[in-house]
Amino acid sequence: MSEHRWDKSGFATRAIHAGQEPDPLTGAVVPPVYQVSTFAQDGVGGLRGGYEYSRSGNPTRHALEECLASLEGGSRALAFASGLAAEDTLLRALTQPGAHAVIGNDAYGGTYRLFSRVAEPWGLLHTPVDLTDLDAVRRAVEPGRTRIIWTETPTNPLLTVVDIAALAQIAHEAGALLVVDNTFASPYLQQPLALGADIVVHSTTKYLGGHSDVVGGALVVADPEVGEQLAYHQNAMGSVPGPWDSWLVLRGIKTLGVRMDRHSANARAIVDVLADHPRVVQVLYPGLPGHRGYEIAARQMRDFGGMVSFRVAGGVEEAVAVCGRTEVFTLGESLGGVESLIEHPGRMTHASAAGSALEVPDDLIRLSVGIEDADDLVADIVQALQ
Ligand SMILES: Cc1ncc(COP(=O)(O)O)c(C=O)c1O
Structure with missing residues (x-):
């Protein structure tokens, strides 16, 4: 299989070449868009x-x-119509x-909604x-009954960092699978399967796509048998x-590495300003040495990524007002694109977790x-906080 040719190559080389040999018919250096529903057969079958x-396959x-x-170091990956479609398929398969299931108590709101409003009525119980x-975690796991420990790291939106290797051990001792939503880090910054996780989940809508122009999802697995079940x-x-x-x-994936380096550097520039700002009560960023998960993040991530959360003095009114005052940061949901976005999780992405x-x-x-240019981003946040 063609991907094996790239197994020993570095991340950037694999991002550009794995699965992307020149088209055998024409030599096109980029895989063509096979915009077809069905394929001619040379005799039945x-x-x-x-x-x-x-x-079934395209x-x-x-x-x-x-x-x-290749990028996640898995035996198989499967692409889906959205991150939530990937999650739903995983849960039902x-x-x-x-x-x-045991899930983190600050998971993405849509994931929590899937567990609480869709999977639970179907019969899958969960403990946050x-x-x-x-x-x-050990107390919440019920050996023989818990099938999945589900985590994000860093989490959305509180940027909590969890120890993937330690959770994998707990899961495996109980006969459960560890699922890691790697959307915030991307495979460039973090490789959960190498740390013992069984399945990686992505909203490819975010850093993998990288340009805010597509919605998609993916599952990547270590065990080929689990891969077969998910593919079915x-x-x-x-x-x-x-x-x-x-x-x-x-x-989008071809430039993932260079984008993640720049996202991380720009985030650091903003965090430096926020950390000393009188109108900021708390900065949540795994790259801050005072962050609760700093040591684990430094160990299991290549860099700390482009997501930053912070709490402002003045409560909800001020938070909403700041979101409305930025000019370079666009007020909008989603994340991981080349353009900077700002949002109020309580009223936007995580409204479904209220109560x-x-x-x-x-x-x-x-x-x-x-x-964008770090100076422009810093200046925009500083003026919005005035
Ligand atoms: C961490 C995380 N996981 C999963 C999802 C769901 O992905 P999608 O919106 O592509 O369905 C999101 C969406 O914001 C997310 O932030």
């Missing part, structure tokens, strides 16, 4: 290259899946009614836990991305720091 119908999607598997408290459900449930969306994510154990502080602002 005579498939060319294994393709029969684009829900060459552009396949190129993306091979590249993602690998658990059953009556099973139990502070995953930085390993004793609490990917086809049987059908929430696949189209060829054009697959191509956009693959194109639950996952409710976020209402004076919290979240920044997705883009790759």
Whole structure:
């Protein structure tokens, strides 16, 4: 298989080449957009290259899946129509009614909504836990019943960092799988499978796509058998991305490393200013030596990424007002694009967690720091805080 050619190459080389050999027919250096639903057969069952119908498999999607598997160091990757479609497929493929999951108590609001409003009525119970408290995790796990420990790290939006290797050990001792949502870090900054995780989840909408022009998701697995089960459900449930969306994510991935370096450097410049600002009560960034998860982040991440959250003096009114005053930062949901975004999690991305154990502080602002000039970004935040 072509990806093996790149197994020993560095991250940037794999991002540009894995799964992306020049097209055998024309030599096109970028995988074409195979915008088709079905493929001609040479006699019944005579498939060319294994393709029969684009829900089951499509060459552009396949190129993306091979590249993602290579970047995360997995045996297999599967692409989906959105991050939540990937999550839903995972839950229904690998658990059953009556099973139990342990999830972080500051997961992305949409993930929490999936667990509490969709999976729970179907029969999958869950316990939200502070995953930085390993004793609490051990207490929450029910051996024989808990199928999954689900974590993000860093988390959305509180930038909490959890110890992937320690959670993997707890999960495996209980016969459960550790699932890590690696959306905030991206495979460039963090490789959960190498630390013992079983499955990596991505909203490829974010850093992997990188340009705020596509919605997508992915699962990457260590164990080929789990990969087979998920692939069966990917086809049987059908929430696949189209060829054009697959191509956009693959194109974004080529520059992932250089973008993540710049996102991280720009975030650091902003954090330096926020940390000393009189109108800022608290800065949440894993690269701050005072951050609760700093040591773990320094150990398990290459750099600290482009997401920054902070709390302002003046409560919810001031937080909402600051979000409305920026000029370079665009007020909007989502994250991970080249352009900087600002949002109020309590009223926007995490509104669905209101009143639950996952409710976020209402004076919290979240920044997705883009790759514009750092000076312009810093000046914009400083004027918005006046
Ligand atoms: C950490 C995280 N995981 C998953 C998702 C869901 O992904 P999508 O919006 O592509 O369905 C999001 C979306 O914001 C996210 O931030």
